[in-house]
Each structure stands twice: as structure tokens, then as C-alpha cells.
Amino acid sequence: MAITNLNSSVRVTHVGTATAIIELDNLTILTDPYFSPEGTEWIGKSGAKLVNSYQPPLGLEDLPPIDLILLSHEDHKDNLDDLGRQLLNGRHVFTTTDGARNLAPRKAVRGMKPWEMVSLQIGGGRRYEITATPCQHLPGGECLGFIVTAEHFGTSNGKPNTIYFSGDTVYIEELAKIKHRFHVSVALFSLGKAMVPKPGGGMLQITMDSKQAVQLMRDIEPDIVIPLHFEGWSLFKEGKSEIEEVVKEEGVEDKFKFLAPGVDTKILFSIEEFSTPSTGWQLDDFVLDPGYVASREELRWLMLNTAQTAPPSPVHGDSFISELDTHSGEDRSSAQHTTSHLLSQGRRIEYLKNYISQVAPWLDMFDSSRAFGMQVPLLAQTSPALLCAILAISARQKERKEASDGKSTPQKSFDSLELYQEAIRLLTPLLQAHDQAKDALLFSMHSKSMDSVADCFKLSFGVTRGWIYAVL
Template identity: 50%
Template sequence: MRSSSFKSSVSVTHISTATAILTIDDVNFLLDPAFGNHGDFQQRDGVLLTKTDDPALGLEDLPVIDAVLLSHEDHVDNLDTSGRTMLNGRHVFTTLDGAKNLAPRPGVRGLAPWESTTVTLNGKQFKITGTPTQHLPGGECTGFVLESPSFGVNEADGLPNVVYVSGDTVHIPQLANELPKRYHVVVALMNLGKAIAPLPTGPLQITMDGAQGAQLTRDIGAEKMVPLHFESWKHFTESVEDARAELAADANIKDKVVWVVPGVKTVIV
């Protein structure tokens, strides 16, 4: 049930992969800034990843950015050289390891799972909480829950209304079980694509596919779900057509899914 106490507007502008602008009222959050054009990108661990498309917007097209939500800083499809310029002089929320690696930038704050901090951006107060993920073994990655006084409390369950950003993760019990106990999710942004990492032990799925995204949307009771991170890289193994089909096949959530057009600001609620 839509909470009438949620008094904010939420819009999403998808740029490329996980890179997007999440606009809440007059505050712009930039998610996982990566603005490089198509080509090969070498990661810190030596792995070469291939990007197949250019971003829908360039750095010069961005509005004023109030804060950056960075799921992890060690993968080039979430943060590349061009995107790193957006971290300087801004509030940045990321993992604990990421905060150390990005030092000495004073605006960077690392969050452990379920750890929270508060910040005032453009006159609006937010509580930002890190959420668990399961991504590449040995590395840190985080999702985010955003709260604000204007979001209110859901009348049906008495839980705080929130916006959830998954970061890079597969479906895990910690999210399915804990998020609906703690929060009423009004908008969920979920990273899909079924990214596969070629490990010595064999291929490992490290982001959700459409079926897992549908399952997590059901599990957490999200009112609206916005798919991200489903195109532009060769290590993504599920096409956008297959993801659309899987989400549309789930009668419980198909009307909750909002597909956004790259480069176009789309009102979600």
C-alpha cells in the first residue's frame, strides 16, 4: 500500500550501467560515476573489461551534484578515471575499504552493513545506511538505504518509508529478510545484468538477473522498482530483453517496474 505520508518526489536519470542521477526533491545523488566511452578498461587486479556503449550523458551535462553513492571503488564499470573527478570536494558514501583507498578526500564516508550516518544536502536532512551485498569474493561492496523526515512512516506497517539502492549484489537472505523488517521501501533501484566473473574455481554470478530482481522486489515489498546495470559491458550475460521478459512474467511485481530511458529524467513517485 502506497504511504500517503511520503511527501517527497523521486526521479531517476539513467546514464550508463549503474551510473545514474537519483533526484529526491531538489537533491541530486550521483550513483557509481563511470563516464568513459566504449572500449577496453583494465582493472586494478589486471582483469580487462570491455565496454560496448557510450554513456547517455557526459560530465558536462550533469546538474549540480550534492553527493555520490559509490557501491565500490575497485571495479571500472562502477568507477572509472573520469568518474573519479566527481569525488573531489563532495560528500561520498561508500565501503570502509573504499573510504581508505580514496583518502585523503575529507568528504568520503565509509559505511559497514547496517551502519548509518546523517548529512544535510541542499538544506534537506538524510539518514544514509549501508546495506549488505554479495559481489566478488575478497572485495567490499555496499548498497544504501536513504531516509528523510519528508518520507514519513508507512501507515500500514509503521515502518519508515525509504529509498533503497542495491549496489552490485546477487539475491541474498540478509536483504530479503532484514529490509522488510526495518523499512517500507517506496522506491528500489536494483542492479541487474547477471554479471559473471571468471574465477579460478569457475564462473561466478556477481549481480542479479531479472528473476532475482523480481524475487527481491517481492521479498522487500517495494512499491516501485527501477532496473539499472543491465547493458554496456561484455561480462553482463543477460540481455535487457530477457530481463524485461523475466520481470514482466511476474504478475506480483510487473506493474511496479519502471524502465527508464537513458539520459531522460523519469519521475518514479
């Protein structure tokens, strides 16, 4: 996820090829609909046979209600197949002028030319503006990208916030104009370095490669880029691994976000959402529960007692990581057995999955090493106390989210409280047994000699037993 000034929730589901579901508040957009099963064969205009080698994770029956379809071009089967055509009937569709003629007599299909803008009232009565952007695809054929904006999206540096879908195109300098008119909050790039034979011999590139994608990203400066159109077809010469390698070499891997196929993913959260609590997330019975109050006071006592009995030592915290994370084979086996037992109860597997997919990305927001998402789950395999802590914070997040969404009623007891108490119970003997862990933790929390706040976080979170403080 990325921080943005866009005043709208943005969720994206990558179905495959250039097909994506974009959810903007009450508006649901579908791009280049393709849903044919793996093994489907098509004969292109050149006579070449195309075979789909991936199975779309969603079928037509799995789709949410679609309000609007952005169709970059209708004459290529990998952008609009026979199943996708069924979705065009009775829906607003924006495409090329040739495409609109070929799709007639559908009254809601609108043909556009590059840089043309159309205003549309849809999605709960709000007004959206659709701007067509130029593409360079196959010679002699029309193709478009699209920009979606609305007044309620707000502005950044005086320019309207937008969602940009590139369509099938190679890099062209004209697209740099986007930055002069719009602030792109989310960009969906069709990549893959698709290559087709030229009539006179040789090969022609018809979609962006990784380096072109990086160049376009630098030209238009989006908050985040979602790669599409890079798997499932033999004409694609770059897949996910090649794209990842290039963006890493270019130092922009934090800008590119690959989505798990078929998974509804929140892409952006606004500054307001990040800095202020939701009005729906008010104090609930949890904070008044006597068990929670007692556990909170116990944790405070443990921390104060640790501070009083173990003054900081001038030893660099990294030296404690290997020392404290060294278990005998017997200890490690016992700890793993305990964690397996913990996960076998109730909804705890669900909480662990939620921690990895929902909680950890927030905690790792400004940490490219993804310590909470990568290191903490590994440490938790042999630390029951840490496992209980991450399950507790995940359970608490789900309880509050479900309550704010109206999916649950206020409770007098909480799974998170039970896990919170268990984490403290398991933590107590560890603090008593590992004086050096206390030293390292306190040093990391109080040291004034750190080069930066980030260094302080890395040190405090680098101590195996210190993680429990951070999570609780």
C-alpha cells in the same frame, strides 16, 4: 509512475551501468559514477580485458549540481571510472571502509559497514539518514548498497519511507531485513547477471539475475523497481529483453520500470499530489475566455443532443470497434494527410511528444494495457478529431505546468483553446454521421450491466469515435 505515501518528489535519470541521478526535492544524488565513452578498455584484476560497448548519454558537463554520491565500491572501473573520480572531490561520498581508505585524503568520503547509519544535514538544510546495506559481490572485496530516508519523507504502516540502491550484489536472504525496518518507495536494482571466471575454473555470478531480482522485490515490497546495470559490458548475461521476459512471466511487470537512457523521469507521485490540486494550479484566464466558454457549451449541447436522439442500444460495444474503425484506402489516406498537416503547425509535434511521455502515463495509471499511451495515438493517425483532442489536452497540461513553474505569464489566448475548438468542429459531423457510434458510447456510459467500472471504461474507450469524449 506509481502512487506512494512518500512525501517527496522523486526523479531518476539512468545514465548507464549502475550510474543514476536521483533527485529528491532539493537533494541530488549520483550512484556509481561511470562516464567513459564507448570503446574504452579496462584490464581487470584477473587480467581479463573489459570493453565498454555503450556511449553514456550524458557527460560530466551535462550533470546537475551533485550533493551526494553513493559509491557501492571504488575498485571496479565499471562502477567508478577516471571521469567519475573527478566528481568525488569536495562532495559527500558514502562507500565501503576499504574504498574510503583508497580514496583518502578526501575529507568528505565516509566509509561504512553493513547496517551502519549516518545522519547528514544537506539539500536545503534538511537532515537525511544514510544506511549501508550488505552485498555479496566478488569474494574478498567490499561492496555496499544504500538506503536514504528523511523525516519529511513520511511513513507507511509505521515504517519510514526510503529510497534503496542495491549496489552490485547477488540475492542474499539478509536483505529481507530491509522490509522489517523500512518501507521502500523506490528501489534501484543492479542486475545483468554479471559472470566472471573463477580462479580454479568455472564461472561465478556476481550480480542479480532476473529471478533473484523478483525474489528481492517480493522480500522488500518496494512501490517500484528501476533496473540498472544490465547493458554495455560482455560480462552481463541478461539484458533488458531477458529481464522483461522474466518479470512478465512472474506477473510483476507493473513493478519494474525501465528508464530511457539519459532522460529525467518522474518516478513517483504522492497520494496528496494525486488526490488534491496543487496550490500553484489555480484557475487562470483560460476558464474565463469567451471562446472556451462558448466551446464548452457547444460540447455540452452536442452531448445532450446525442443522448436525446440516440437512446442506448443493447449491442455490445466491441462490435462497433471494427465497424467504425474501417476506412477505405482513400479515406484513410485523406485522414492521414489531414493529421500530417495538423502536426506541421506551431508546437504541435511538441504537444504530441508531451502527450505520449507525460499525459498518457497518467491516464493509463491503472490500465496495464496502456490504452491511452498505445491505442489512442494509433487511432489518432486516421482521426483528425481525436488528434486535435489529445493535442488540446497536452497543450493545456503544458500551459498549466509552465505557469505553475513560473516559466510563462498568464495569457489571453491559448494553443489548447484553438485545438479544443478544432476538435469540437471536427467531432460534430462525425456524431451526426455515426448513429451507432453514439449508441455504443452512450451504452458504455450508462450501462448498469457491466462487470466492473474497468469494463465500462474499456467499452467506452474501445469505440473509435468515443475516444473524443473521453479525451475532451
